Amino acid sequence: MAQLLITHGYVVTVDAERRVFPDGWISVDEDRISGLGPMETVPVPGEGVQVIDAGGKVVIPGLVNGHNHHWGSLFKNTGEGLLLEPWLDKITLPLGAQLSNDDLRIAAYLGAIEQIRTGTTCSLNHAVNNNDADSMRAIIEPVLDMGIRQLVTKEMRNTPNPPFSDRHEARPHVRGLDDELALAEEIIDTWDGSGGLVHMGLAIETGANWMLHNATSDQLIEQGVALAQRRNLKITNHCSAGTPWLSIDEFGKATGGGDVDYLVRLGALVDNWVLIHALHLKEREIAAVAGSGASVISNPVSNAYSSDGIAPLKEMFEAGINVGLGTDGTYVNCSADMVEQMKFTALIHNVTHLDPTLMSAERVIEMATINSARALGLGDQIGSLEVGKKADIAIFDLGKAHTSVPNRLVGALVFSAHGTDVDAVIINGEPRLLNGELVGFDSEQEVLAEARRRAADAIERAGLTDDIFVHWQK
Ligand SMILES: [Zn+2]
Known part of the structure; x- marks a missing residue:
């Protein structure tokens, strides 16, 4: 018996046949989609069924953000004018070092609020810092409180001995390799499956910039991959992201190849990987990724903000790689805002190749839904609207001034709408946003105020106040 019935929506299923019901319905029973189809087949709602009238609205699978670091929600607009390497070293790493678990907790709330309010129902949270059991609790509890889905990837670090590079100091990690692996398993056992919303995975840096920071050892990569394979976990990283003439060049000279070449050499390129960015891959590396079954998450707005490159998505799609989308x-x-990411992705690749057919609205919607879901290992549970899948649904109102004559609705969602046009969000069968208002969470304003205060305090503790609060940069 359904408890929720969505009616009269323009339903874009992103299922295997890519069915669209221009006047459609979806029913939800507990945490799953129990039925859907054209309005001619809508069931009569039983007593107590909550009916959501989606007339004039576009109903899509909840958007899936394949790469996010939720603590970044405290530090927007702090990296303008900086390439990735100086931005990391001057701004982000010093700020990250300042964060208490209470800071991480409020950042996690803020990240969840922003995502629900822009139609994202699931994200991969690459938890950075030397995370221990307490900091992981601070990150995950708000996720459960807000009722949003996450693949939380516990980051592991291990200092190489001898150091990989003398570019950055090789400070010993707080835990040895065996303890780091054991802690990861303990945290996975504690949280995996919580609330039907938390999915656990691993994060191990393997990319040029992080190897130069001595953040990772070959042994950690090898043993982390073995752990991921043994426990059937996804494992994520940052891959081939950096300025061509800085970290990418230095790593190439040190190793004779690229980031993917390095994984291949270690025998560590397996289908558990969710490779993030993948900007500067050579043809042989694209072929290796395709052959491995690993997925890629592209983050074109992030890459443009740091000006470090444009991922070879055309070549990756031609090679058959599953490519999802992230922020x-x-x-x-x-x-x-994943709607913003979809628009930018289509435009930047089409203009780069002078081909407006390369990245259609449909293709970027696929990237932001089913492709990202598959990358996260959740393709059989979310990413499309199908009977039996988890009820993760976003309903966008295209009746506002900027979308009021949408003509082609799928195109309008990508090219005219904003994430904030989302009107209703259902996650795991539970409405989390209705009529544009959060459901079951009444502390939004308090979270926003505390986040502003905590961010300013962290910036001050890091000694960056004068660098960041600039009124007009010359
Ligand atoms: Zn990242």
Whole structure:
């Protein structure tokens, strides 16, 4: 018996046949979609069924953000005018070092609020810093409180001995390799499956910039991959992201190849990987990723903000790689709006190739839904509107001034709408946003105020106040 019935929506299923019901319905039973189709087939709602009239609205699978660092929500607009490497070293790493667990907690709330309010129902949260059991609790509890879905990837670090590079100091990590692996398993066992919303995975840096920071050892990559394979976990990183003439060049000279070449050499390129960015891949590296079954998450707004490159998506699609979409931490994007990411992705690739057919509205919607879901290992549960899948649904109101004559609705969603046009969000069968208002959470204003205060305090503690609060940059 359904408890929720969405009626008269323009339903874009993104299922295998890519069905669209221009006047359609969806029913939700507990946490799953129990039925959908054209309005001619709508069931009569039983007593107590909550009916959501989606007339004039577009109903899509909840958007899936394949790469985010939720603590970045405290530090938007702090990296303008900086390439990735100086931005990391001068701004982001010093700020990250300041964060208490209470800061992480409020950032997690803020990240969840922004995502629900822009139609995102699931994200991969690459939890950075030397996270321990307490900091992971601070990150995950707000996720459960807000009722949003996440793949939380516990980051692991291990200092190489001898150091990979003398570019950055090789400070010993707080835990040895065996303890780091054991802690990861303990945290996974504690949280995986919580609330039907939390999915656990691993994060191990393998990219040029992080190897030069001595953040990762070959042993950690090898043993982390073994752990991911043994426990059937997704494992994520940052891959081939950096300025061509800085970290990418230096890593190439040190190793004779690129980031993917390095994983291949270690025998560590497996289908558990969710490779993030993948900007500067050579043809042989694209072929290796395709052959491995690993997925890629592209973050074109983040890459443009740092001006470090445009991912070879055309070549990746031609090679058959599953490519999803993400924002990256909002400190290097300034927005978690996945609608904005879809528009930018289509435009930047089409103009780069002088081909307006390359990235259609349909293709970027696929990237932001089913492709990202598959990358996160959740393709059989979310990413499309199908009977039996989890009820993660976003309903966008295209009746506002800027979308009031949408003509072609799928195109309007990508090219005219904004994430904030979302009117209703259902996650795991539960309405979390209705009529544009959060459901079951009444502390939004308090979270926003505390986030502003905590961000300013952290910036001051890091000694960056004068660098960041600039009124007019000359
Ligand atoms: Zn990132």
